[in-house]
Amino acid sequence: MKILVINSGSSSIKYQLLDMDTENILVSGLVERIGEEKAVLTSKINPGNETEKIIKIQTAIADHKSGMKKVVSLLVDKDNGVISNTSEIRGVGHRVVHGGEFFHEPAPLTDKVIKGIEANVPLAPLHNPANLDGIHVARELFPAAQQVAVFDTAFHQSMPPHAFLYAIPYKLYEQDRIRRYGFHGTSHKFVAGECARHLDRPLEQCNLITIHLGNGCSMAAVKEGRSVDTSLGMTPLEGLIMGTRSGDIDPALHAILHRSRGMNIEEIDAMLNRQSGLKGLCGMNDMRDIHAARRNGDKMAQLAFDMFVYRIKKYIGQYFAVLGRVDALVFTAGIGENDSETRRAVLSGLKALHIIIDSRANEKSYVDWMRISDSKSRVEVLVIRTNEELEIARQTLKTLT
Ligand code: AMP
Numbered sequence: 233m234k235i236l237v238i239n240s241g242s243s244s245i246k247y248q249l250l251d252m253d254t255e256n257i258l259v260s261g262l263v264e265r266i267g268e269e270k271a272v273l274t275s276k277i278n279p280g281n282e283t284e285k286i287i288k289i290q291t292a293i294a295d296h297k298s299g300m301k302k303v304v305s306l307l308v309d310k311d312n313g314v315i316s317n318t319s320e321i322r323g324v325g326h327r328v329v330h331g332g333e334f335f336h337e338p339a340p341l342t343d344k345v346i347k348g349i350e351a352n353v354p355l356a357p358l359h360n361p362a363n364l365d366g367i368h369v370a371r372e373l374f375p376a377a378q379q380v381a382v383f384d385t386a387f388h389q390s391m392p393p394h395a396f397l398y399a400i401p402y403k404l405y406e407q408d409r410i411r412r413y414g415f416h417g418t419s420h421k422f423v424a425g426e427c428a429r430h431l432d433r434p435l436e437q438c439n440l441i442t443i444h445l446g447n448g449c450s451m452a453a454v455k456e457g458r459s460v461d462t463s464l465g466m467t468p469l470e471g472l473i474m475g476t477r478s479g480d481i482d483p484a485l486h487a488i489l490h491r492s493r494g495m496n497i498e499e500i501d502a503m504l505n506r507q508s509g510l511k512g513l514c515g516m517n518d519m520r521d522i523h524a525a526r527r528n529g530d531k532m533a534q535l536a537f538d539m540f541v542y543r544i545k546k547y548i549g550q551y552f553a554v555l556g557r558v559d560a561l562v563f564t565a566g567i568g569e570n571d572s573e574t575r576r577a578v579l580s581g582l583k584a585l586h587i588i589i590d591s592r593a594n595e596k597s598y599v600d601w602m603r604i605s606d607s608k609s610r611v612e613v614l615v616i617r618t619n620e621e622l623e624i625a626r627q628t629l630k631t632l633t
Pocket of ligand 1: 517519570
């Protein structure tokens, strides 16, 4: 059975067509710079296989609908297509960033669900409208398929109130739904499930700390398979230090910056989201550049790295206390999957928590996952490549009626 996964952004559409009998990716692609003269559609047929074929088209693409139409014509193309008709696609899974408190599970896209996503636009003003664009277009272009929304916030809806509430007047939660929601839920859910499989234990019996370190970074405390706390908050700004986002700060900084520098709320918001984090500290937000600079003696790059690692360690300590017993730590996403140096720094000095790294295993290359804990470590440490598209496809498949 074929499932199409769509991640629709403000000027881009990422997509994957999967054969769910084998979980193989038939096509993965990206439409970039929608709305510009020189939009680019890149399509990879049989990605990662010996038979991989890449098609790149540069052309003006006015909107999401024309972009998706081009994708469809490539999917059914006589020479390079992988399906003969769009009706071969049984389900379309849409990544939706904010499900608010309405959505704890993937939802078949009825008009009521679309209204629910619209109602959450104030919580994700940049993301949800772009996700809705993709949904409207896909409903039109794949009328035979069932459309399903998979929410980035849903996995964290199992958090208890003492973890998701902020200590501010309660009426702000009651009236405006101000609370922690958390994000990267699809990734945390995927790696938690894979980790349980590799530990050969039901997920419901696993207590895990999942560490997603990409351009955006977050951690989750997973108790008996369910998220009970996470580091991103009402928005994707709280928690760990990220590429350009500050993570945790004293909320009084807003008032201080306003009074001392006359900065307005938009400027402070932009600064914390786009000019802070690793970039704000050392001018670079790609961890590879930061390592190269550290090796050349750049003190600010070293400080930024030390702060990044320190914050993760603090959250590991917190989540240990929250969970009581931890079976495994899981590293994932761009930095977590590829950067042995960050993993080594995060895991150093954690013997008191019964976490001991196998330094040699940590340096090895791997395909989907590897274990990097020493045999003496009571807590297992795994590195697992996240696969949000596959998780969305799996959840879509489960939701089909
Ligand atoms: P993601 O958001 O998961 O795609 O992760 C992107 C980030 O991963 C980049 O900004 C880099 O900082 C980081 N990254 C990717 N590959 C590597 C690598 N080989 N070593 C260190 N960091 C990496």
